[in-house]
Each structure stands twice: as structure tokens, then as C-alpha cells.
Amino acid sequence: xxIIVLVKQVPDTTxxxxxxxxxxxxxxxxxxxxxxxxxxxxxxxVNLKETKGGKITVLSMGPPQAVDAVSEALAMGADRGILLSxxxxxxxxxxxxxxxxxxxxxxxxxxxxxxxGRQAIDGDTAQIGPQVADYLDLPQVSYVYHIExxxxxxxxxxxxxxxxxxxxxxxxxxxxxxxxxxNLPRYPHVGRLIDACREKAPIEVWNAADIGVETREVGLEGxxxxxxxxxxxxxxxEGEIIEGDVKExxxxxxxxxxxxxLI
Amino acid sequence: MTVxxxxxxxxxxxRCIKTCPYGAVELREGxxxxxxxxxxxxxxxxxxxxxxxxxxxxxxxxxxxxxxxxVWVFAEQRNGSLNRVSLELLGKAQSxxxxxxxxxxxxxxxxxxxxxxKTLFGYGADNVYLAQHRALKDYRxxxxxxxxxxxxxxxxxxxxxxxxxxxxxxxxxxxxRRVGAGLTADCTELSIDPEExxxxxxxxxxxxxxxxxxxxxxxxxxxxxxxxxxxxxxRKKNNRGNLIKCRVSLTEKEIxxxxxxxxxxxxxxxxxxxxxxxxxxxxxxxxxxxxxALFSLAKAFGGEVAGTRIIVEExxxxxxxxxxxxxxxxxxxxxxxxxxxxxxxxxxxxMGSRYIIAINKDPGAPIFKVADWGIVGDLHQVVPxxxxxxxxxxxx
Ligand SMILES: Cc1cc2nc3c(=O)[nH]c(=O)nc-3n(C[C@H](O)[C@H](O)[C@H](O)COP(=O)(O)OP(=O)(O)OC[C@H]3O[C@@H](n4cnc5c(N)ncnc54)[C@H](O)[C@@H]3O)c2cc1C
Ligand SMILES: Cc1cc2nc3c(=O)[nH]c(=O)nc-3n(C[C@H](O)[C@H](O)[C@H](O)COP(=O)(O)OP(=O)(O)OC[C@H]3O[C@@H](n4cnc5c(N)ncnc54)[C@H](O)[C@@H]3O)c2cc1C
Numbered sequence: 159x160x161i162i163v164l165v166k167q168v169p170d171t172t173x174x175x176x177x178x179x180x181x182x183x184x185x186x187x188x189x190x191x192x193x194x195x196x197x198x199x200x201x202x203x204v205n206l207k208e209t210k211g212g213k214i215t216v217l218s219m220g221p222p223q224a225v226d227a228v229s230e231a232l233a234m235g236a237d238r239g240i241l242l243s244x245x246x247x248x249x250x251x252x253x254x255x256x257x258x259x260x261x262x263x264x265x266x267x268x269x270x271x272x273x274x275g276r277q278a279i280d281g282d283t284a285q286i287g288p289q290v291a292d293y294l295d296l297p298q299v300s301y302v303y304h305i306e307x308x309x310x311x312x313x314x315x316x317x318x319x320x321x322x323x324x325x326x327x328x329x330x331x332x333x334x335x336x337x338x339x340x341n342l343p344r345y346p347h348v349g350r351l352i353d354a355c356r357e358k359a360p361i362e363v364w365n366a367a368d369i370g371v372e373t374r375e376v377g378l379e380g381x382x383x384x385x386x387x388x389x390x391x392x393x394x395x396e397g398e399i400i401e402g403d404v405k406e407x408x409x410x411x412x413x414x415x416x417x418x419x420l421i
Numbered sequence: 422m423t424v425x426x427x428x429x430x431x432x433x434x435x436r437c438i439k440t441c442p443y444g445a446v447e448l449r450e451g452x453x454x455x456x457x458x459x460x461x462x463x464x465x466x467x468x469x470x471x472x473x474x475x476x477x478x479x480x481x482x483x484x485x486x487x488x489x490x491x492v493w494v495f496a497e498q499r500n501g502s503l504n505r506v507s508l509e510l511l512g513k514a515q516s517x518x519x520x521x522x523x524x525x526x527x528x529x530x531x532x533x534x535x536x537x538x539k540t541l542f543g544y545g546a547d548n549v550y551l552a553q554h555r556a557l558k559d560y561r562x563x564x565x566x567x568x569x570x571x572x573x574x575x576x577x578x579x580x581x582x583x584x585x586x587x588x589x590x591x592x593x594x595x596x597x598r599r600v601g602a603g604l605t606a607d608c609t610e611l612s613i614d615p616e617e618x619x620x621x622x623x624x625x626x627x628x629x630x631x632x633x634x635x636x637x638x639x640x641x642x643x644x645x646x647x648x649x650x651x652x653x654x655x656r657k658k659n660n661r662g663n664l665i666k667c668r669v670s671l672t673e674k675e676i677x678x679x680x681x682x683x684x685x686x687x688x689x690x691x692x693x694x695x696x697x698x699x700x701x702x703x704x705x706x707x708x709x710x711x712x713x714a715l716f717s718l719a720k721a722f723g724g725e726v727a728g729t730r731i732i733v734e735e736x737x738x739x740x741x742x743x744x745x746x747x748x749x750x751x752x753x754x755x756x757x758x759x760x761x762x763x764x765x766x767x768x769x770x771x772m773g774s775r776y777i778i779a780i781n782k783d784p785g786a787p788i789f790k791v792a793d794w795g796i797v798g799d800l801h802q803v804v805p806x807x808x809x810x811x812x813x814x815x816x817x
Contacts, residue, residue, distance in 0.1 A: 219462070228749065247424060248461035252594065253603055282626050283606035285594035288562070290597035297677030298562055300591045314681065319587050321741070324559075325682040332677070357791075378463045379478045382603030385464040387634040388442045391625065391765065395777065397793035407796045408806045411778070412814060414794055420755055420776065421722075421814050 159212035159308070161203045162263060163236065164274035164286070167220050168191045192227045195275025197234075197343040199336050203273050203307060204235035204344070210308065213237045213381055215266055219258055228361055232354035233346030239354075240266070244365040246419035249378030252281075256289030258376050261369040263294060271313075272333040276301055287335035297328045303339035423477055424461050430473035437465035437474055439593055442631055450691045461780045464526055481639065488577055489641040495569075495583040496529040496541055496549075500558065503537055505694055508544045508654035510647055513611055514582060515545040517620070520613040523579060526550060530568055532558035538664050548789020549664050550576070556671040559680040560588050564671050569596045572667060578642045580620055580786040582611075585646040593646045603637040604644040605748040609651050609772075619643065629769040648692055650750035651773050683776030691725060691741050697725030699753045699774075701744060702732055703767075705781065705800055708727070709737040712731050715759060721811040727751065729767050747771040759800045763788025780804065 192200075197235045203214045216231040218224050219242040228239035242262055250258065263272065272291075278286040284300075291298035306325070314327050318337060328334075332371040353359060366376060374380060398414075400407045415421045432453040438446045438453065445459040453465075453473065465474045492514040494655075497504040507527070513654045514525045526548040529542040538549040552568045569592075575580070581596075583589035587608040596602035612621035620643040623634045637643040673679070693699060700719040702712055712726070719726045728738040730745060744751055746766040752773035761767060768791055771777060779792035780800045787794045796803050 162733060163461055180695065205547060245461070248423075249463050251603060252606075253597070256598060279523075280627055282624075283604075284590050285592075285597070285604060285606055288591060288594035289598040291562075292566070292595045298591070298595070299564075299678065301587055317587075319683075320686040322683065324680050326686075327678045327679045327681055330426060331781075355691045371654075374479065377478075378461060379481070379570060381642045382601075383635050383637050384467065384606055385440075385442060385633045386467045386636050388440050388626075388631050389634075391632050391768075395791050395793055397777075397795065399789055399792075399797060401784070401797045404798055404802045404806055407798060408810050411796060411807070412810045415811075416777070416814065417754075 159206060159210045159268045159271065160215070161206060161212060162215045162217055162266060162269045162272045163196070163199050163203045163231065164259060164272065164290070165196045165200065165216050165218045165227055165231050166216065166275070166278045167191070168193045168278055181395070190223065190226065192230055193278045194376050195277055195336060195338065198338055199273040199275050200231055200234050200236065201341045201343040202336060205269070205341070207235065212270070214340075215269075216242065216260065217262055217266070218242065219255060219262075221248075222363075225361060225363070228382040229351065229354035229359065230346050231359070232359065233348075233351035234344060235245055235347075235350075238361065239359070239361040240407075241361065241363045242365075242369070246366045246373040246376045249381065249385040250376060251362060251381035252283050252285040252289055253382045254376050254380040256286055257380065258369070258371065259286070260290050260293035261371055262364060263290070265364075265369050269373045270331050271298070274333070274335050276335040276337050284335070287333060291333040294333070296331055296333050298335070299326050299335045300335040301326050302334045302336045305340070305408050316318075346418045411416075424455060424459060424463065424466060425471050425475055426453045426455060427473050430474070433471060434471070436468045437553070440464050440468045441550070442626065442633060443540055460516055462581060469791070483638050483669060485578070486641050487578040490523050491526055491576070491578045492521070492580045493526045493528055493578040493582065493642065494546070495536065495589065496527040497584055497588055498529070498531055498534055498537060501531070501534055504539060504584055504586060504649075504656070506586060506589075506649035508540075509649065510582045510584060510670070511541065511544040511546055512655035513647070513652040514580075517580065517611060517613055517659070521579070521618065524548060526578070528552075528569070530557050530565055531699045535664075542662045543656060543658075543661050545660065547662045549662060550667055551664060552667040552669045554669040554671055556673065556676060557669070559683065560592075561676050562591055563678070564676045565592050566595045566599055567671065567675070568667070568669055570599045573600045573642060581642040581644045583646050585648045589646050593644060597644050600642070601743050602640040602642055602644050604646070605635045605637065606646055608645045608647045609644065611647065620645070625746070625769060628684075629765045641707070648674040648750055648768075650752050653752075691749050693725055693727055693742065693744065693749050696725040696751070696753050698722035698755045698757070699727050699744075699751055700724060700757045700759065701727040701729070701761060702737070703729040703761030704731045704735075706732065706737065707801075709735075711801070714808070715803070718757070718804050718808045718811070721808050721815060722755070722809065724753070724755075724806050728763075729761055758788050758792070759804055761788055762786050763791060763810050
């Protein structure tokens with residue numbers, strides 16, 4: 159079984175803070191990591207490979223340093239890595255990203271399954287999986303937390319809903335987007351990690367020409383949505399703070415509630 | 422593409438610095454300077470008024486979209502009941518459509534669901550596009566996508582909104598790719614730009630640390646998924662609209678997926694979305710036993726109990742009571758945060774509340790910055806005292 163895993167390198171947003179004075183994002187000293195959901199996708203791929211055999215290809219679009227994410231994926235058990243990197247890809251929205259990834263997948267050619275994370279923690283859109291599936295004309299199942307059965311022609315998985323779950327059968331090849339509940343990702347193998355960072359590691363870097371796309375179709379130019387403004391979420395309220403004796407504080411508060419006809 | 426600064430034109434206004442989602446522009450000797458980790462996202466190009474931020478990207482002409490009309494809302498239903506977010510979206514759609522001088526339409530897909538059209542009219546739909554077919558009974562990505570594709574091609578809407586639910590976030594991107602439209606994810610604010618007449622879509626990114634406003638200038642419909650619990654459903658009494666029935670042809674083979682089983686996990690019924698009062702606990706509650714006092718206060722108000730991710734992880738509350746970025750967004754009349762620090766990811770879920778009350782022993786806790794009223798003190802004393810006081814006044 160041949161599996162393609164989509165992996166994004168992201169800043170560790172749990173550490174992202176805004177500069178309280180300027181309201182700017184402070185990125186200094188913030189590590190880049192493999193997007194958390196994508197680790198679960200990788201783990202699922204390695205599991206399937208262990209039981210069914212086959213090859214795992216990791217595909218990532220990003221700046222040259224995103225090669226670290228690809229190396230780490232190889233150390234977790236992937237066989238081949240492809241980094242899509244070109245100045246032309248920069249500034250892509252999900253429309254342009256899914257097109258770029260889709261073109262690369264067509265070039266990779268044969269596959270039975272595509273796995274990706276549900277959501278990247280920086281862009282947070284959760285749109286790439288379904289858009290890639292549509293570009294490639296594949297059935298998709300999103301929010302997958304359990305892979306029950308995989309045959310040659312179809313698979314059965316469970317997907318999370320807000321108030322329960324669905325068991326779904328999908329024809330193969332298919333694309334799944336997975337969530338953290340799916341499994342516990344293994345740590346990258348140290349020996350493999352060292353190998354994966356070597357010159358002769360099975361990692362290729364493809365640019366726009368390699369996948370046969372024009373500059374105006376990808377990156378910022380090929381995008382349909384554009385960020386026109388960013389700002390720090392503002393706290394509009396900043397109300398009244400009551401300090402002192404508990405009984406007295408509560409009396410003041412209930413007074414306010416009554417004034418506003420809330421009780 | 423690349424982005425660079427034409428220093429001769431730069432007046433050091435810092436607009437580009439403020440807008441950069443990546444913190445990749447700074448001021449050096451009074452002029453903007455682009456740092457190495459710039460991703461060329463182009464946000465700075467858009468805001469510069471001095472033509473000092475330049476790019477080698479070719480200027481694009483905006484196509485003529487004057488034939489695109491109407492604000493559409495996906496009426497999400499399961500087993501014949503509408504998801505509340507669809508009614509919230511109709512509320513927002515009414516005001517967007519009024520600003521544009523266009524109509525509101527709901528798109529209802531399913532099997533034997535025509536009865537829901539009446540509700541949709543009652544919440545502001547001028548038109549309901551109804552597509553019924555056996556194959557549409559369960560939500561399935563490709564089946565729903567195909568119907569949307571045909572409707573969008575035939576009726577050419579200007580705006581298309583879906584709830585950012587597990588269904589909407591599965592369907593939205595698929596439809597956007599299919600119809601060639603940009604899509605903004607998980608919006609918390611929508612408005613019409615008074616000059617350009619386009620939809621301005623605001624959403625949190627980077628785990629809620631940044632808000633981004635996104636425009637969708639180059640394609641139609643302007644698509645957005647919208648976070649549940651943020652917009653307000655608005656009734657439109659005696660509203661009568663048109664029911665437009667649409668023909669559907671679908672085969673099982675093209676759909677590619679089949680729902681074998683759909684299970685609702687009745688993990689004790691909680692309805693945070695519709696609760697008028699929510700008493701929420703954080704790590705400061707201290708233990709599962711400590712939650713009891715919160716349940717009593719909630720009972721005094723006739724409200725519900727919720728909590729932060731920390732206390733869900735601790736196992737003091739089940740996950741369906743989690744509020745915040747990875748939990749639910751709520752919009753009660755009163756939200757009472759007890760022993761909650763007010764992390765951005767938690768605040769993300771409560772900003773739609775009418776009043777926020779905070780009880781925390783640390784006067785510097787960020788929750789006080791978003792509270793209408795705050796009590797600095799030990800919640801183990803304050804909460805029972807409040808329960809007494811509230812029961813008393815409610816009793817009268
Ligand atoms: C502040 C901000 C807001 C944005 N809002 C929007 C928006 O509303 N709409 C929009 O279209 N674009 C938006 N973008 C652009 C968007 O972040 C990029 O297009 C990004 O490349 C992909 O989206 P994502 O990070 O949301 O990925 P998601 O769709 O959340 O990622 C899901 C999965 O897809 C795979 N994947 C995603 N990106 C890659 C990659 N580069 N390489 C390999 N696999 C990948 C991974 O498996 C990942 O887990 C925004 C960007 C910023 C900075
Ligand atoms: C990607 C991501 C997603 C997240 N999603 C969510 C989410 O959906 N929802 C969410 O809630 N969190 C979420 N978090 C976690 C969030 O960042 C915070 O860690 C969390 O909200 C903090 O919970 P807390 O307020 O209960 O705990 P703490 O931050 O530990 O705060 C406890 C507070 O209790 C006060 N306190 C202690 N004892 C008392 C006492 N006796 N009386 C009064 N006050 C007392 C303290 O002063 C303190 O302010 C997310 C984090 C990440 C990284």
C-alpha cells in the first residue's frame with residue numbers, strides 16, 4: 159500500500175505571544191515543529207505500512223528550512239521525502255496551496271491513500287485536506303479518529319462529530335484528515351534522524367518548474383483570498399473590579415445584576 | 422514572488438509593521454525593513470499608502486462580478502433538525518443583504534426535509550433552495566458538493582456562508598475548490614466594506630493570538646465558514662419567501678462514501694449554546710468536589726456549568742462542557758468565570774457573552790480585562806455566598 163502524507167512545518171504557536179506595546183507577533187526564539195495533527199497522520203501511515211507493507215512518501219510545501227520537518231518524518235518511518243520549495247510558492251492561500259500540493263501528488267503518481275492533519279496550528283483553516291481531495295477527485299473523510307479496516311478497494315473509518323461519531327466506508331484511493339485522538343505518535347528514531355539529515359537522504363526538493371506550474375497560478379499571485387489586516391484581539395470590556403470583604407463584594411455584585419435586570 | 426521596501430517612499434508610518442501576521446517587518450532608521458522570516462504573504466503591500474512596499478507580483482485586475490447577487494446560507498440539518506448555527510447565519514445574512522440591497526437565501530439539502538423551509542423563512546430567508554434525494558439523507562461530502570456546484574453555477578450567488586461545524590468545515594473547502602472560489606475559515610466577524618462592497622471576513626489565527634481580516638476579491642461567491650455561537654439568530658415574523666425546488670441526479674458510485682452507522686453519544690445532555698447563564702470553572706476550583714459549588718450556583722440561576730480545557734483534562738468535567746477555541750463558543754446573558762485565568766484560547770469562546778463576571782484571587786489575572794464585573798477573592802468563599810444571594814433574590 160502506497161501512502162502519501164502531507165506534512166506542514168509550523169511555529170510552535172503555544173509559544174507565540176504578542177508584544178504588549180506594539181501588538182506585533184513576537185517570533186524570536188520560537189521553534190518550528192511538525193504540525194501536531196500531521197504527526198498523527200504519520201503514525202497512522204507507519205502503522206499501516208507495518209501491517210500492509212508499501213511505501214510512505216511525505217510531501218511538504220514550505221521554505222528551505224522546512225526540510226527539517228521532512229527529515230523528522232523520515233526518522234519516524236517514511237521512505238521518501240519531497241519538499242516543494244520555490245519563492246513563487248510564498249504567500250499562498252489554501253486555494254493556491256491545495257493546487258500546488260495537488261500538482262505534486264499527480265507527479266508522484268501511484269498511491270492508495272493520502273493522509274493529512276485536520277488542521278495546521280498556524281493558519282488554522284482545516285481546508286487543505288478537502289481541497290486537495292477535490293482537486294484529485296478523491297473521496298474524503300475528515301476528523302478521522304479510528305481506522306477500522308483497510309482493504310484493497312475500500313476502507314472503514316470513524317469520524318468525530320460534535321455529538322458523537324460516524325462509521326464511514328470510503329472507496330480507495332481516498333484522502334483522510336486525522337485528529338489527535340487517532341493514535342500516539344512515536345518518537346523519531348535517533349539513528350534514522352541522523353541518516354535523514356545526511357546529504358544522501360532520500361529527500362528531493364521540487365520547484366515550480368518541476369511540477370509544471372506557472373508563477374501566476376501559485377503563491378500570492380495564484381491566491382483568491384488575501385489577508386488585508388491583522389490585529390491583536392482586543393479586550394473591549396475592562397469593567398469594574400470589586401475588592402475586599404466577601405459578603406460586601408457579593409452584595410455589590412448582586413446590586414449590579416439587579417440594576418441591569420439580570421436577576 | 423518577493424516583497425521589498427522602496428525606502429525613498431517610506432514615511433515610517435508602521436502600518437506594514439502592525440499588519441504583518443509574521444512579525445517580519447521592523448523599523449530601522451525610521452524606515453520599514455523586511456526581516457528574513459518574511460513569507461511574502463503580501464499583507465503589507467495591501468496596507469501601504471505610500472507605495473513603499475513593492476512586489477514583483479503582477480497587479481491583478483478584479484473581474485466584473487456585477488451579475489453575482491444574493492447572500493446564501495447553507496441550512497445544515499441532521500435527521501430533520503436544523504443546526505442552530507444556520508439560523509445564526511441567517512441573522513447575519515439579513516444585515517449583510519440589507520447593506521448590499523440583495524436577498525437572503527437558504528440552501529436546504531436532505532431527504533424529506535421540506536418542512537424545515539418554514540423555519541428558514543421565519544429566520545429571514547427570502548428564498549429557500551430545496552434539493553431532496555435519497556442519496557442526500559446522510560451528509561456525504563461529494564453528494565452535497567455536487568448539488569452546491571450545480572446551484573452556484575445556475576444561480577450565481579455573491580456570498581455563501583456555512584457554519585464552521587464538522588460538516589461545514591468538510592463541505593466548505595470542497596465546494597470552494599469545485600466552484601473556483603476563495604474560502605475564509607472559521608470567521609467570527611463579517612461585514613460589507615462600504616467602498617468596495619466586498620465581504621470583509623475576520624477570523625482568529627495562530628491559536629487565537631492574532632485576528633486577521635481577509636478579502637476575497639478575485640472570485641465569487643465570497644465564501645466563509647463561521648464559528649457557531651457568535652452571530653445572532655434574528656426572527657422575521659410573518660416572512661413569506663419562495664421555495665425553489667431543485668432537481669438532483671446522483672449515483673452511489675460517484676459519491677464514494679457510505680455512512681454505515683451514525684451514533685449520537687448521549688453524554689448527559691448539555692446545551693451550552695442556548696444557556697442563558699453559564700458558570701464556568703478553571704484550575705482554581707481545585708478538585709472535582711470543588712465543582713459542586715459551581716453546580717449549585719448554576720442551579721440558582723437556572724443555568725449550565727462549563728469549564729476550561731485544564732479542568733476537562735483533569736477530568737473534573739466532561740469534554741462537551743469545554744469552552745474556548747478547541748471547545749465551544751457560547752453567548753449567554755451572563756458568563757461567570759471562577760478560578761479561570763483567562764487565557765486567549767479560553768477567551769476566544771466567551772466574547773459573545775453579554776456580561777462576563779470574573780472571580781479570581783489574583784487581581785492581575787487577564788480574565789479581569791474582559792470582565793464587566795470582577796471580584797478579587799477566593800472562589801470557595803465567593804461562590805457559595807453568591808449562590809445564597811442569588812437564590813434569595815430569585816426566590817422573591
Ligand atoms: C493569519 C492568516 C489567516 C489565513 N486565513 C486563510 C483563510 O481564511 N483562507 C485561506 O484560504 N487561506 C488563509 N491563510 C493562508 C493559509 O494559512 C495557507 O494557505 C496555508 O498554506 C495552508 O493553510 P493552513 O495552514 O490553514 O492548513 P490547514 O488546512 O489547516 O492544514 C491541514 C493539513 O493540510 C496539510 N498541509 C497544510 N499546509 C501544508 C503544506 N504547506 N505542506 C504540506 N501539507 C500541508 C497538513 O497535513 C495539515 O495538517 C491564512 C494565513 C494567515 C497567515
Ligand atoms: C491550541 C490550544 C488550544 C486551547 N484551547 C483551549 C480551550 O478551548 N479552552 C480553554 O479553556 N483552554 C484552552 N487552551 C488552554 C489555555 O491556554 C489555558 O491553559 C487554559 O485556558 C487555562 O485554564 P485555567 O484558567 O483553568 O487555568 P490557569 O491558567 O491555571 O488559571 C487558574 C486561575 O485560577 C485562579 N485561582 C486559583 N485558586 C483560586 C481560588 N481559590 N479562588 C479564585 N481564583 C483562584 C488563579 O489565580 C488563576 O488565574 C488551549 C491551549 C492551546 C495551546
